Amino acid sequence: MAKPTSLKLHTKQNIVGWAFVIPASILIFTFFFYPIGKAFLLSFQTGFGANAQYAGLVNYKRLLSDNTFKTSLVNVLTFLVLQVPVMLLLALALAYTLNDHKLKFRALFRTALFLPCATSLVSYSIVFRSLFALDGFMNALLLNLNVIQSPINWLANPWTAKLVIMLALTWRWTGYNMIFFLSALQNIDRSIFEAAIIDGANGFNRFFKITIPMLKPIILLTAIMSTNGTLQLFDETVNITNGGPTNATLSISQYIYRLSFQYSPRFPYAAAMSFVVFVLVGILSAMQMRVGDKR
Amino acid sequence: MTRYKIGTFLKYLFLTIAAFVSVFPLLWMFISATNSSIDVLGGRLLPGSHLVTNFQNLTARANIPQAMWNSFRNAAVSTIASLIVCSVAGYGFEIYHDRGKDLLMRILLLSMMIPFAAIMIPLFMMVGNFNLLSTTTAFVLPSVATGFLIFLFRQSARYFPYELIEASRLDGLSELGIFIRMYVPVMRSTYATAAIITFMAGWNSYLWPLIIMQNADSRTMPLVLSNLIAGYVTDYGLLMLAVSISVLPTIAIFLLLQKSFAEGIIASAR
Numbered sequence: 001m002a003k004p005t006s007l008k009l010h011t012k013q014n015i016v017g018w019a020f021v022i023p024a025s026i027l028i029f030t031f032f033f034y035p036i037g038k039a040f041l042l043s044f045q046t047g048f049g050a051n052a053q054y055a056g057l058v059n060y061k062r063l064l065s066d067n068t069f070k071t072s073l074v075n076v077l078t079f080l081v082l083q084v085p086v087m088l089l090l091a092l093a094l095a096y097t098l099n100d101h102k103l104k105f106r107a108l109f110r111t112a113l114f115l116p117c118a119t120s121l122v123s124y125s126i127v128f129r130s131l132f133a134l135d136g137f138m139n140a141l142l143l144n145l146n147v148i149q150s151p152i153n154w155l156a157n158p159w160t161a162k163l164v165i166m167l168a169l170t171w172r173w174t175g176y177n178m179i180f181f182l183s184a185l186q187n188i189d190r191s192i193f194e195a196a197i198i199d200g201a202n203g204f205n206r207f208f209k210i211t212i213p214m215l216k217p218i219i220l221l222t223a224i225m226s227t228n229g230t231l232q233l234f235d236e237t238v239n240i241t242n243g244g245p246t247n248a249t250l251s252i253s254q255y256i257y258r259l260s261f262q263y264s265p266r267f268p269y270a271a272a273m274s275f276v277v278f279v280l281v282g283i284l285s286a287m288q289m290r291v292g293d294k295r
Numbered sequence: 296m297t298r299y300k301i302g303t304f305l306k307y308l309f310l311t312i313a314a315f316v317s318v319f320p321l322l323w324m325f326i327s328a329t330n331s332s333i334d335v336l337g338g339r340l341l342p343g344s345h346l347v348t349n350f351q352n353l354t355a356r357a358n359i360p361q362a363m364w365n366s367f368r369n370a371a372v373s374t375i376a377s378l379i380v381c382s383v384a385g386y387g388f389e390i391y392h393d394r395g396k397d398l399l400m401r402i403l404l405l406s407m408m409i410p411f412a413a414i415m416i417p418l419f420m421m422v423g424n425f426n427l428l429s430t431t432t433a434f435v436l437p438s439v440a441t442g443f444l445i446f447l448f449r450q451s452a453r454y455f456p457y458e459l460i461e462a463s464r465l466d467g468l469s470e471l472g473i474f475i476r477m478y479v480p481v482m483r484s485t486y487a488t489a490a491i492i493t494f495m496a497g498w499n500s501y502l503w504p505l506i507i508m509q510n511a512d513s514r515t516m517p518l519v520l521s522n523l524i525a526g527y528v529t530d531y532g533l534l535m536l537a538v539s540i541s542v543l544p545t546i547a548i549f550l551l552l553q554k555s556f557a558e559g560i561i562a563s564a565r
Contacts, residue, residue, distance in 0.1 A: 023380055027436075032442075090313075116317055122501050122517040130327075234412070239524065277410050
């Protein structure tokens with residue numbers, strides 16, 4: 001007698017379980033998987049709506065000869081290569097310095113360093129844009145200190161514009177990455193450090209021989225997160241430099257946005273470009289998962 | 296001993312400089328909100344008397360209360376909707392897990408790899424086809440269910456004692472009743488973390504509202520801010536006041552709930 005009842009109960013629970021997970025699943029399929037499939041199909045067309053035509057690889061071929069696309073790709077890769085390592089090293093050094101129980105004002109330092117994370121990307125971009133304006137605070141400060149003789153037009157010169165974007169990114173995200181390192185450092189057994197001190201290892205050696213190897217998974221994780229973020233850069237370049245001067249800070253996402261929503265809409269071509277971003281991010285996320293598995 | 300002292304000094308110097316650099320732009324922003332544009336450009340670092348004037352100029356140029364309300368409404372609706380949908384799903388995936396649901400979960404997690412730029416065009420077309428442009432519904436729909444939040448709630452359900460569920464079943468509670476009366480109250484901290492992440496993401500969201508909020512009355516704070524920098528002459532006092540207003544709520548959340556905030560950020564990467 002007991003068996004059929006429990007079986008019925010099990011079936012009932014199974015149905016309830018599916019009822020719990022189905023709404024979210026439908027939403028994810030509708031708003032993530034369907035659009036990415038749609039973008040993929042779109043990327044093989046020319047024209048859209050009633051004029052849509054299958055065009056094979058035309059859009060992808062055009063990408064190869066699109067200099068603006070190349071510029072945006074190079075810009076984003078420049079940010080990636082120059083800014084991400086500096087930021088991660090800085091975040092690591094800050095976390096390492098903060099992870100000291102004898103340190104005074106520890107909570108205060110942590111709060112201050114973490115504070116930039118509370119600002120939205122558009123807000124802090126506008127603050128940086130204002131700080132580095134031609135008649136802005138940075139030039140006033142440097143002129144007063146006699147570091148420079150005439151104001152620097154930060155946002156109008158390709159390299160200084162890139163520099164401002166990278167400074168801004170570093171300001172906003174160093175504390176964010178520091179939090180990861182700090183939480184990982186707190187999980188390292190302190191007796192390892194104590195043993196190293198007894199063995200005569202100095203702070204420098206402890207940092208490079210113990211801390212860095214033990215944090216390797218987190219370092220890789222933050223590196224891959226920063227890479228994904230940089231590949232999808234949008235809010236900062238739009239609001240600090242608007243991609244200029246002459247596309248020197250144009251990001252891929254901003255170019256896609258321009259193609260789709262600012263010029264006469266060229267959705268299929270933009271879709272091909274966005275699919276390239278998807279593949280780039282996909283490769284890096286796959287790496288992230290593999291790193292995650294090894295932990 | 297001297298070497299130790301120099302080391303300690305350098306440590307504090309490093310942290311002090313870094314902390315100063317982190318705080319200064321925000322401090323400058325708040326101070327500049329009270330100064331005239333000329334004083335801001337002159338490099339004035341003391342609070343001034345132009346706060347009221349800046350506020351009047353700002354409200355004359357942009358409908359700030361409307362934009363704040365739009366931002367708040369969008370972020371709040373998105374938070375409530377995703378907390379309900381994702382916590383139910385996360386709980387379901389863990390408590391009733393079997394092969395089929397485990398596989399489905401793994402597929403859903405793949406959605407986290409999709410960059411927004413790759414799906415924004417089809418999403419925009421969908422929203423347009425449903426006549427939902429400039430609505431909260433359009434703002435919310437793509438972010439109600441996310442692989443990350445479902446994952447977060449599934450992880451927290453993993454630590455929920457199964458005996459409690461079986462005992463509740465014997466007491467005659469329905470499956471939904473167990474979820475609402477047993478799981479939800481215990482998992483308050485997970486809900487807090489999830490709420491902070493989702494609310495912040497909604498409040499700060501820029502690219503998606505930029506595409507869909509075409510009606511002036513539907514613009515959110517980031518869009519209004521971004522519009523203020525267009526044009527040739529910038530009133531920096533006004534601009535910094537606008538940015539300060541938009542940043543205040545998130546800084547308040549941050550300072551009040553720093554621990555959940557940090558947990559949210561760390562959880563978001565797992």
